[in-house]
Amino acid sequence: MNNSLWTDALYRLKKNKLALLGASFLVLELLIFFLIPLIVRLGYEAQDLELTFAAPSLAHWFGTDSLGRDLFSRVIFGGRVSLTVGLLASLVSAIVGVIYGSLSGFLGGKIDNLMMRIVDILYALPFIFLVIILMVYFGRNFILLFVALGLTQWLTMARIVRGQVLSLRHKEFVEAANSLGLKQRDIVLKHLIPNTLGPVIVYLTLTVPSVILEEAFLSYLGLGIQAPLASWGTLIKEGVDVMDLAPWTLFFPAFFLSATLFSLNFLGDGLRDALDPKGARD
Amino acid sequence: MGINYVLKRLAIMVPIFFLVVTLVFFMIRFAPGGPFSSEKTVSAAILKNLEAKYHMDEPLLSQYVRYWKDLFRGDLGPSFKHANRTVNEIIAEALPISLELGLLALTWAVLIGVSAGGLAALKPNTVYDYVPMAFSILGICLPTFVVGPVLVLVFGLWLQWLPVAGWETWQDRVLPSLTLGFAYAAYISRLTRGGLIEIRGQEFIRTARAKGLSESEIVIKHSLRGGLLPVVSYLGPALAGIITGALVTETIFNIPGLGRFFIESAVNRDYTVVMGTSLLYFTLIFICNFLVDIIYAILDPRVKYE
Numbered sequence: 001m002n003n004s005l006w007t008d009a010l011y012r013l014k015k016n017k018l019a020l021l022g023a024s025f026l027v028l029e030l031l032i033f034f035l036i037p038l039i040v041r042l043g044y045e046a047q048d049l050e051l052t053f054a055a056p057s058l059a060h061w062f063g064t065d066s067l068g069r070d071l072f073s074r075v076i077f078g079g080r081v082s083l084t085v086g087l088l089a090s091l092v093s094a095i096v097g098v099i100y101g102s103l104s105g106f107l108g109g110k111i112d113n114l115m116m117r118i119v120d121i122l123y124a125l126p127f128i129f130l131v132i133i134l135m136v137y138f139g140r141n142f143i144l145l146f147v148a149l150g151l152t153q154w155l156t157m158a159r160i161v162r163g164q165v166l167s168l169r170h171k172e173f174v175e176a177a178n179s180l181g182l183k184q185r186d187i188v189l190k191h192l193i194p195n196t197l198g199p200v201i202v203y204l205t206l207t208v209p210s211v212i213l214e215e216a217f218l219s220y221l222g223l224g225i226q227a228p229l230a231s232w233g234t235l236i237k238e239g240v241d242v243m244d245l246a247p248w249t250l251f252f253p254a255f256f257l258s259a260t261l262f263s264l265n266f267l268g269d270g271l272r273d274a275l276d277p278k279g280a281r282d
Numbered sequence: 283m284g285i286n287y288v289l290k291r292l293a294i295m296v297p298i299f300f301l302v303v304t305l306v307f308f309m310i311r312f313a314p315g316g317p318f319s320s321e322k323t324v325s326a327a328i329l330k331n332l333e334a335k336y337h338m339d340e341p342l343l344s345q346y347v348r349y350w351k352d353l354f355r356g357d358l359g360p361s362f363k364h365a366n367r368t369v370n371e372i373i374a375e376a377l378p379i380s381l382e383l384g385l386l387a388l389t390w391a392v393l394i395g396v397s398a399g400g401l402a403a404l405k406p407n408t409v410y411d412y413v414p415m416a417f418s419i420l421g422i423c424l425p426t427f428v429v430g431p432v433l434v435l436v437f438g439l440w441l442q443w444l445p446v447a448g449w450e451t452w453q454d455r456v457l458p459s460l461t462l463g464f465a466y467a468a469y470i471s472r473l474t475r476g477g478l479i480e481i482r483g484q485e486f487i488r489t490a491r492a493k494g495l496s497e498s499e500i501v502i503k504h505s506l507r508g509g510l511l512p513v514v515s516y517l518g519p520a521l522a523g524i525i526t527g528a529l530v531t532e533t534i535f536n537i538p539g540l541g542r543f544f545i546e547s548a549v550n551r552d553y554t555v556v557m558g559t560s561l562l563y564f565t566l567i568f569i570c571n572f573l574v575d576i577i578y579a580i581l582d583p584r585v586k587y588e
Contacts, residue, residue, distance in 0.1 A: 137313030262423040
């Protein structure tokens, strides 16, 4: 792999202030969310019915909710669930998309044509409706949730990877590998896929926020994460129900969800500009 | 753009439609539970009658064939949960409400988006650029289910200017349509700004300026048509997004639209209503994308569809 490509990209990324801001927020958030529970026992479920709807204070930084649960712990806990679902689902979409796209691009010809027609057809399906039906009918379990969400997102990834593989397929280094007698499988795995890494990382970064948003959307409708588990979506829903009494129960989860989406989007855009300076910006 | 392209697009609709009907039909049938499983007091005999009435006692495959036959006649079947109402009646009542909400939201999105983006593009790197663009970042990052409740809290509960739920008077329409349109207004303003700024650098604009046209004539006659192309191509995804976004908006504001029936029927296992509303959603989204592609081809003579 070309080292200077990544060094150049890093240099360009460092000059993008919004992307850096996003990246720092995410690093900080991940550190806090995954380290604090190791140090302090978070009572995200502990109820204190004497202390419902307490305003933010030193004891409860983000206040408490309708059952007197500490909102700070719940926002952290919900954030871990939201981020985990986002990452896992994006990973599912990346795996499916990369395999499908690289196969389609590598096989070429009629098979490629057919595989891409199928993608076109699937593009026309608003998957979120299917996910809603799936969640309602097959129980709201965690694994089904992120697999289903991941499967709604692989189409664009497949298209991107296919385009890359198509353009790489006739490059000299692939011809060299061919003439050296490398197996087709190894050419795809060792030469083609690693060279599509840049766009895959960029698109992966942009998939995570859309999955987090979809999960929050489902949880808001009561169809995603179920109690006693919580995600930012369920916390926002709880906050909305009591927002005139305790606006902070809406504010904190909404703030963290929005800031995370903001950071991931800007980091993704920054990565895209950094890895492909000629690429289209919207 | 020829008639061939239109026919091709319509032809692709056939497998999609078949896929959706089949997928949704078997998905809900194979799931545990049924429309009558919650009514525990119902005796076995009554249950049997109920199942016979809705043909649920037949083999699944013949129910599937029956569904297709009814569908060809435009009959979406009776609702399982709303006694004495057909899915056609429910849709006839809910669809206009959802369409009105969606169109109002789209109007807001285009109106606010194009004017904010236009303002920003006319005076780039001034306060007229920074303020709308900062708002647009907010709009893109804040999900509908945050924007809606915040608007309700501020304008409904604190200031008490507007009603917070229902769908009777024109005041009822303001907050839901704004909520739904906000994110798209934000996106459209960025696209408009980008498109207009790019066009300004083009040679035909320089020519227009050299001819001595006034700045407003240049913008209205020359820049907008080309500069708004990205906005037009975004309208397809925007419409699809507005249709899905309406699910949440209708829940927040308690609006008796399609979205509410879709969710409610999914939860209640009202099979025919789930089928009918999903099919309608798929068709709507397909039509929206189709129309946008045609508008795009008309606006941009360079676009040629095969």
